[in-house]
Amino acid sequence: MDDLSFEAPTGEITVLVGPSGCGKTTSLRMINRMIDASEGRILLDGVPVQGIDPPTLRRGIGYVIQQAGLFPHRKIVDNVATVPYLLGWDRKKARTRAMELLERVGLDPALAGRYPFQLSGGQQQRVGVARALAADPPVLLMDEPFSAVDPIVRTSLQDELLRLQSELNKTIVFVTHDIDEAIKLGDRVAVLRVGGRLAQLAEPKTLLAEPADDFVREFLGHDRGIRRLQFVSTAGLRLRTDLTAPEGFSGDSPEPWLLVVDGEGRPVGWRSAARPGELEPYGTFVPGRDSMRAALDAALLSPSGCSVAVDEQGRVVGVATRNALDLALAEAADG
Amino acid sequence: MGDGPPSLWEWFGRNWDTGRADSIRNLLTDHITMSVVPIVLALVVALPLGLACARWRWLYQPTSGLMNVVYALPSLPVFMLMISVTGLSQTTVIVPLAFYGAAVLIPAVVDGLDAVPDHVRQSAVAMGFTPLRRLLAVELPLAAPVVLAGLRVVAVSSISLVSVGALIGQGGLGGLFTRAYQNPFMPPVIVGIALIIALALIADALLVLAQRLLTPWVRARKGTS
Numbered sequence A: 001m002d003d004l005s006f007e008a009p010t011g012e013i014t015v016l017v018g019p020s021g022c023g024k025t026t027s028l029r030m031i032n033r034m035i036d037a038s039e040g041r042i043l044l045d046g047v048p049v050q051g052i053d054p055p056t057l058r059r060g061i062g063y064v065i066q067q068a069g070l071f072p073h074r075k076i077v078d079n080v081a082t083v084p085y086l087l088g089w090d091r092k093k094a095r096t097r098a099m100e101l102l103e104r105v106g107l108d109p110a111l112a113g114r115y116p117f118q119l120s121g122g123q124q125q126r127v128g129v130a131r132a133l134a135a136d137p138p139v140l141l142m143d144e145p146f147s148a149v150d151p152i153v154r155t156s157l158q159d160e161l162l163r164l165q166s167e168l169n170k171t172i173v174f175v176t177h178d179i180d181e182a183i184k185l186g187d188r189v190a191v192l193r194v195g196g197r198l199a200q201l202a203e204p205k206t207l208l209a210e211p212a213d214d215f216v217r218e219f220l221g222h223d224r225g226i227r228r229l230q231f232v233s234t235a236g237l238r239l240r241t242d243l244t245a246p247e248g249f250s251g252d253s254p255e256p257w258l259l260v261v262d263g264e265g266r267p268v269g270w271r272s273a274a275r276p277g278e279l280e281p282y283g284t285f286v287p288g289r290d291s292m293r294a295a296l297d298a299a300l301l302s303p304s305g306c307s308v309a310v311d312e313q314g315r316v317v318g319v320a321t322r323n324a325l326d327l328a329l330a331e332a333a334d335g
Numbered sequence B: 001m002g003d004g005p006p007s008l009w010e011w012f013g014r015n016w017d018t019g020r021a022d023s024i025r026n027l028l029t030d031h032i033t034m035s036v037v038p039i040v041l042a043l044v045v046a047l048p049l050g051l052a053c054a055r056w057r058w059l060y061q062p063t064s065g066l067m068n069v070v071y072a073l074p075s076l077p078v079f080m081l082m083i084s085v086t087g088l089s090q091t092t093v094i095v096p097l098a099f100y101g102a103a104v105l106i107p108a109v110v111d112g113l114d115a116v117p118d119h120v121r122q123s124a125v126a127m128g129f130t131p132l133r134r135l136l137a138v139e140l141p142l143a144a145p146v147v148l149a150g151l152r153v154v155a156v157s158s159i160s161l162v163s164v165g166a167l168i169g170q171g172g173l174g175g176l177f178t179r180a181y182q183n184p185f186m187p188p189v190i191v192g193i194a195l196i197i198a199l200a201l202i203a204d205a206l207l208v209l210a211q212r213l214l215t216p217w218v219r220a221r222k223g224t225s
Helices: A024-031 A054-059 A076-080 A082-086 A091-104 A109-113 A121-133 A151-168 A179-185 A204-209 A214-220 A224-231 A292-300 A322-334 B008-015 B024-055 B057-072 B075-086 B091-114 B118-127 B131-168 B172-182 B186-214 B216-224
Strands: A013-017 A061-064 A139-143 A171-176 A188-193 A197-202 A244-246 A257-261 A267-272 A307-310 A316-320
Touching (some): A054 A082, A061 B118, A076 A082, A076 A091, A076 A109, A076 A121, A151 A179, A179 A204, A188 A214, A197 A214, A224 A292, B008 B186, B024 B091, B024 B131, B024 B172, B057 B091, B075 B131
Parallel strands (some): A061 A139
């Protein structure tokens, strides 16, 4: 670790990402004094952590690790209630709180009486998150919490974390070696190089658009341009509303493609002027909610080259043509 | 009184409670004392020593080396040596047996603590356990299955070894075997063996029960994997 200095803003997710040996886990453990820094200071709400007794400090900071680190000899409910017990809460109150949290992280309360071995890896990791949140600490440290589970479970755990964070607004420092995870979860991402030097600290979209140097560029990997689009809004995308036709429409149209829509306004398929008898597949996105990446992806799924804008209920609100997408992409490229 | 030698049951009934020191009942009580006390002592000695060895690794090699030597010493000469210190008392049998037990239990404590997964220990630290509380609430409970397995071995071997003490006049039920030297009469030998086996089985069953009560998660694990 060499001269590393950064700030994790209150209520945001700061991700530390880098190759192995970059000291990201070490940095994390310095925050709760599992490792003491030889030099320098770490401030928590302006108070140097070096001045706080380690067990007391740690009870006020949630911690989630890779294999969840659950206590195999304790039932799930007692695992979650670990820190409340340490803080001397009344047993009943601690357990009630634990049951609340199990539900909060999306676990069946029936699992409360089981032992960790009886749960899947993904479930154990959720318990790990619930345990870290049990005493409602303002700060959460997460050390590669999702890297030991399979990709599908990982995605759902990531989504769950973002959902939880939108409700709880914790100050989270999250360590990972997976740049995609960093970009997905981080409000800000700190890329570290070997030796614990900070290569770049920026919002994900800035990181993708303007990598500070070759190391960061290489670490970000392929498809940087496409991945950047996930931070470009579709709110301003120009939509056409004159390209739809009701089901059973058999008239002529000057347009090469028409979107056939059912009685409730939901898309059915694209009708090409060349082969009016067949319906071709379509892709949708929700303007404002989904990113340009999703809009572009939707266009690429259809031979029409257009993507269908729908509202939250799946009703068509318009069509983004290739022209409209081109225009938006050109704007995005400009910065 | 019949003509020939008494049957097994007759002999047992007549000698169960004669009021003398060598009644079967008294021998049985002595046997239980001389085996249970060393088991408890062994645990009391082995826990702190095992913890010390797990904590300061350099202690483990010399300690386990020494304990292996102790374990290799034949019991009879050790009992005889002890007479010069403790006389012809139960202590003469109890002390060496406690050492034998400790020799088995110290490695069990160390292995048990080694078996605590590192991520579990780390997460206990990160949750804010103090070192003592971590030991009592996390590490020792997780070491318990291995320690209890060692304790079962110690219990059965102590119960059986006590009888050797009969050669110095303190052998509990072993006293029933030495009589057979003087007088080739089988019932005491059979009663002695049967009671010792029964004691060993009961002790083992109690420890298995303790295992189930103290470490319910172990069965939970076996149930799923």
